[in-house]
Amino acid sequence: MNRSLRTLLGASGALAIAISTVLLTATNSAAEPVDYGKGDGAEETGGSDKNGIYAAARITYSGSVAKGGGTGNVTPADVNWTPPPCWYAPYLGAKDFKEKMSKDIEGQLNAPGMGGHAGAALSELQRHYEDEYGWTDTPGYKDYNVENDGKGMFWAAVENPDEPDLLKRSSCNDLPFWVENGEAPPPQYEQAITPQILAALAYQHMELPDTEVTLAPEAVTKVNLPTWAWLDKAVFDEVQATAAINAPGFNLQATTTAKPVALKLQPGTEDAETYPASGECVINADGSIGEPYAKGKADKTPPCGLKYLRSSGNGTFNLQATITWEITWTGTGGAGGAGGDLPNGTFGNDQAITVQEIQAVNR
Template identity: 75%
Template sequence: MPVTGARRTFIGTAAVALALSTLVLAEPAYAAKPVGSDEGASTEQTGGGDETGIYAAARIQYSGSVAADGGTGNVTSADVNWDPPPCWYAPYLGAKDFKKKMSADLEEAASAPGMAGHAGAAIGQTKAHYEDGFGWEDTPGYEDYNVAKDGEGMFWAGVENPNEPDILKRSSCTDLPFWVDNGEAPPPQYEEAITPEILAALAYQHMQLPDTEVSLAPEETTKVNLPTWAWLDKAVFDEVQATATLAVPGFALQATTTAKPVSLKLEPGTPDAETYPASGECAINADGSIGEPYANGKADQSPPCGIKYLRSSGDGTFDLQATITWEIAWTGSGGAGGDLPDGTFENAQAVTVQEIQAVNR
């Protein structure tokens, strides 16, 4: 029997009761056999599964240049207001498996101490939602857990991003599990349902950029007031790709995130230095390289990308920070695609700066 009113209010009450049960829909990433031979490929579990081997949960598979074992990569978003999704909704269980788990969870929750008043009423409403077809506003109920449609779709449920440090954000996908037919899109009210764009953001989060060290001339040890040339060859400074894939019977999505290097910023590690150009931002050349290698005969020239230290580093070194900015875009299932915030990756190199010794006669 449909009921009008605020869906979110009902869901919030029910979620409090369900939090006391064993309905844990998100689990930490785990190491799994990589898919294909791509370096760093990994698989991240997004919920469900049991010892019976029944296929019962969607899994996001990462491939390409990604961190091992589902860990976060080394890209930092240049947009401080952008974050990967803290949670999302994804395929969870088929109808028969969902009935088995959910009915057991509700029975356990109902028998827990203190399950009276609002909490007890929420459990009762939840049972009516899945057993008797009790619905509300824009959400239908499910008679007998939709068992009559087993194999024709799946129940979707909230999944926490295990790499999200904020527990409140991570646990904010609190709507009750909902049914989606095979080949159909989730109802529009579930804005956090998994999409190619969400997969692209997750691929971004797991992307591993190369540990590229800037070439310097002179190498490691330079002299006060002597221009130090800096450059990156195209061969070690190329675009990087990471792919995230989610596939279950009747539903499949994929997104590939591509990072393309666009500039290098040099920070000498001391205010007593000058950079070339003055901004410290070295743009990418037409051939995909940055800067220009030093060659004999250029000692009296200023480098297009480099540093000049104005004092000695003494008995220590200066930490030269080389930050590479990467332009990031994505493509996904169904021709979807777009841009993501630029990413940055920083390398630190120790540079020794010596005084030029002069001999007086």
């Protein structure tokens, strides 16, 4: 957008309200079916607003994801990595966009007290979509581009509802722009939706299995007695989460795959030893972690486990078993969709362990 137009349009709170009516928000709709701007004769598939205007293509999630569109349970190992706070995505076809946008602008222009700078800014916003010459050197759209209805869509900003920082969430602040079906958005819109952005969102919504580590002895152990820990491959395998977005002439999809690679044991007290000493139990060649305890191994050191050096008294120790997952992604339908690596993820479970003193009998 031309800088002078951006300055003028962003100069008043009243205008910000007007613009916000045409910007997408993903609240309460992240996991709903895909909807898109309907053309003439198109079948209505749900997702309209109160005015019957069909909203944008929504991102749908499938696979191992949190229910209800909420965030998953993965904690990124890279504390500096965050999912995208906002992005641009298909919004409405030209006719539907004109109906909604012109109604919103007229409503604001006719509001009491809407004059001066705010009124002028709204008039320029209206001119931007009605006059092909736009504002100064910024190309506009003749009659909201209705002559090209069905050949493309207006794209608009989408806020990530799970981004806590309001400034980041609203940082996609360009006006809705036109994209032809099958074409990529103009390069200046760096935050336009891509397979890589979808992969990050799938990561954000991924739900890893809540798997407890098998222990021997189980739940109750003795001071100075090695406790074996392991996870069988049968209950410890890779999981996938997929994010997809579909609209006329526009289809993107990305799948993130999480593969378990290590188990970290934290005994819940400093009076304990772990095996190995780092507490990091690596994955075996067969996909399992650790080694199951068997009769006759009581005097041996477990490849994965721990040993408590004092009693838990009348309480318990909180053993935390955290699994590290290696996460990668692949995508289809757009540039940059070949895939790659995402930060490792972690997810831990707590298990209450009772540690008893070994009672000696003197005769």
